Amino acid sequence: MPPIIDSHQHFWQHSQPFDYAWQDGPEMAPIRRDYLPADLKPQIDAVGVDRTIFVQTQHNTAENDWVLQLAAENDYIAGIVGWVDLASPDCEEQLLRYKDNPKFVGIRHVTHDEPDDDFIVRPDVINGLRVLEKHQVPFDLLFFVKHLHHAQTLASELPNLPMVIDHLAKPRIKDGAMDDWLDNFRAAAQFPNVYCKLSGMVTEADWQNWTPTDLKPYVETALECFGPERCMYGSDWPVCELAGSYEQVYNALVDVLGPISDAERDAIFSETATRFYNLK
Structure with missing residues (x-):
């Protein structure tokens, strides 16, 4: 079997000059501490994950620089999805600082926290995404359900930009709801340059009482729409620890997938991420 890849994890360190204000609420207290490569290594070893991708x-x-140094010191970090200012005229100059580092594999923006729900389709941001398309640097779409209709717009405007929907665009798993999500999710999947991460689901479920069964309809829908060749496993560690351990998250996906073929398993747990992020 090819090396198992976790396509979505984070690190943070509160002594760094970064903004972790999103961790301030009382519900975030369990993960309001440092999470570094030495913390993740035993977690991935326990379930047999070989390599990971850090996401901004x-x-x-400056976070790009910090994590590229961590990646240089920790071989299991296969790549980092960093950040450049898509809305800035300096976007290309910023990207070129990092693009040739073999561990710099993609870009993300925390789109779902922008006050403007249409931020990602603003003309200046589209210009930044065209820079990514020009240089063939993939882009992670961090959306809530209310942003998901933009995926079709982006995919048609930027047909040669590989894009991946993080966390299935955060459907309302706790409510068992699909009605506000399914049509736009299916529509996004019609575009061959759009992929999907099977990640971030447990924190959209009931944190205390979720079971793999709660995730199953969403995973099945993703596989039906995108196929294994455009789906990839992601833990969303350490955010996932709000609702479950690394091992619980990994085993839940294995459980939900059930008896799939070796080729399907290889795609979801390795080959899709390797191809999408052009991992070395």
Whole structure:
């Protein structure tokens, strides 16, 4: 079997000059501490994950520099999805600082926290995304359900930009709801340059009482729409610890997937992420 890849994890360190204000609420207290590569290594070893991809938390290129150093010191970090200012005329200049580092594999913006729900389709931001398309640097779509209709717009405007929907766009799993999500999710999947991360689901479920059964309809829908060749496993560690351990999250996806073929399993747990992020 090819190396198992976790396509979505984070690190943070509160002594760094970064903005972790999103962790301030009382519900975030369980993860309001440092999470570094030494904390993740035993977690991935316990379930047999070989390599991981760090995904940005900051709108600050200094985080790119910090995590690239961590990746240089920790071989299991296969790549980092960093940040550049898509709305800035300096977007391309920023990207070129990082693009040739073999561990710099993508870009993300915390779109769902922007006050403007249409931020990601603003002309200046589309111009930034065109820079990513020009240089073939993939983009992570961090959406709530209310933003998901933009995926079709982006995919048609930027047909050569590989994009991946993080966390299935956070459907209302706790409520068992699909009605506000399904049509736009299916529509996004019609575009071959759009992929999906099977990640971030437990924190959309009931944190205390979720079971793999709660996740099953959403995973099945993702596989039906995108196929294994455009779906990839992600833990969303350490955010997932609000609702479950690394091991629980990994085993829940294995449980939900059930008896699938070796080829399907290889795609979801390795090959899709390797191809999408062009991992070395």
